[in-house]
Amino acid sequence: MAAAVQAILDQNYPGKLRIVLAIGPSKDQTKQIAENLAQRDSRIVITQSPTGRTPDSLNIAIASCTEEIIVRVDAHAELSPKYIETAIETLERSGADNVGGIMAATGVTNFEKAVAAAMTSSLGVGNAAFHTGGVEGPADSVYLGVFRRTALSRVGGYDSEFTRAQDWEMNFRIRNSGGLVWFNPNLSVTYRPRPNITKLAKQYFEYGTWRREVMRQHPETKFNKSALRYYAPPLAVVGIDLGLIFGFIGLLQDSILKLGFLGPLGYVLITLFSTLTLAKKAKSGAKWLAIVLPTMQLSWGVGFLYGRSKRS
Numbered sequence: 001m002a003a004a005v006q007a008i009l010d011q012n013y014p015g016k017l018r019i020v021l022a023i024g025p026s027k028d029q030t031k032q033i034a035e036n037l038a039q040r041d042s043r044i045v046i047t048q049s050p051t052g053r054t055p056d057s058l059n060i061a062i063a064s065c066t067e068e069i070i071v072r073v074d075a076h077a078e079l080s081p082k083y084i085e086t087a088i089e090t091l092e093r094s095g096a097d098n099v100g101g102i103m104a105a106t107g108v109t110n111f112e113k114a115v116a117a118a119m120t121s122s123l124g125v126g127n128a129a130f131h132t133g134g135v136e137g138p139a140d141s142v143y144l145g146v147f148r149r150t151a152l153s154r155v156g157g158y159d160s161e162f163t164r165a166q167d168w169e170m171n172f173r174i175r176n177s178g179g180l181v182w183f184n185p186n187l188s189v190t191y192r193p194r195p196n197i198t199k200l201a202k203q204y205f206e207y208g209t210w211r212r213e214v215m216r217q218h219p220e221t222k223f224n225k226s227a228l229r230y231y232a233p234p235l236a237v238v239g240i241d242l243g244l245i246f247g248f249i250g251l252l253q254d255s256i257l258k259l260g261f262l263g264p265l266g267y268v269l270i271t272l273f274s275t276l277t278l279a280k281k282a283k284s285g286a287k288w289l290a291i292v293l294p295t296m297q298l299s300w301g302v303g304f305l306y307g308r309s310k311r312s
Contacts, residue, residue: 001030005037005044007078007190008071013085019044022061024052030075055158055166062152070152072144072167078190080104087146090184097151097179098171100142101187103130108192113285114292115193115200121281123274124293126229129183139183140226141171143191151179164210172218197291201299208233208303216307233301239263240298267294 038044049057107113118124130143155173194200243263250257279286
């Protein structure tokens with residue numbers, strides 16, 4: 001959190017800044033760190049978030065602000081030096097309600113470098129512009145976001161039900177209300193990936209479950225053009241499972257069903273191709289790619305298939 005706050009304080013922005021830290025229940029030193037930061041700089045204020053859940057914390061922080069422009073920054077994200085200045089210029093030029101840019105995943109350990117390479121490639125996470133880059137223009141969603149307060153008020157802020165995917169879901173409501181979400185690749189935010197397989201799998205499983213929830217609550221998003229990439233991971237999970245089942249049945253019966261093994265084999269070959277393609281980008285983390293890629297993709301797919309039916 002300290003690094004995230006310092007990146008805000010270091011912004012090359014001539015206007016006034018006020019930093020609101022929404023602090024939830026914590027067993028670590030988060031509260032103490034926040035209080036120390038607030039003591040050192042009067043622009044930093046603290047609000048309490050009783051639940052500590054991301055959408056609740058964001059809404060509490062927004063409610064405590066009077067400014068017309070709201071910049072979302074997460075605790076482990078670091079804004080590039082001219083982020084706020086560029087974002088406000090983009091808001092004014094585009095007329096958008098929300099602007100954002102690149103989620104610049106950057107690893108420190110070899111494992112994190114592999115995850116970062118996968119997260120910033122269409123081979124790993126599909127073709128969302130805020131992951132892989134692209135040309136400036138309208139977007140379905142952007143990473144974090146710099147908002148007009150009027151847009152947040154119009155749609156009622158973040159939906160407190162969405163522990164994950166709350167940004168995509170709210171951007172959908174902004175667009176559905178006639179607003180514009182705008183991507184600018186010159187906006188970059190450093191993001192540090194999860195440090196191990198267990199946390200990575202949990203993260204992407206949750207991403208999958210919440211994506212399914214977005215589609216459940218907003219059925220019109222199921223079959224639009226941008227939604228097609230979301231079906232690839234669950235289809236891969238189903239294809240691998242069915243391929244293995246039919247393949248083993250085919251072995252037992254010595255039948256053509258043995259060709260079912262072509263499904264899992266195809267996925268292995270695609271993973272191998274992706275690993276070789278991304279090896280240079282992952283640098284010293286290349287050896288982890290063959291594990292990281294299927295962990296991200298299949299965890300997401302299983303989460304999507306599992307969904308959040310009858311659960312909070």
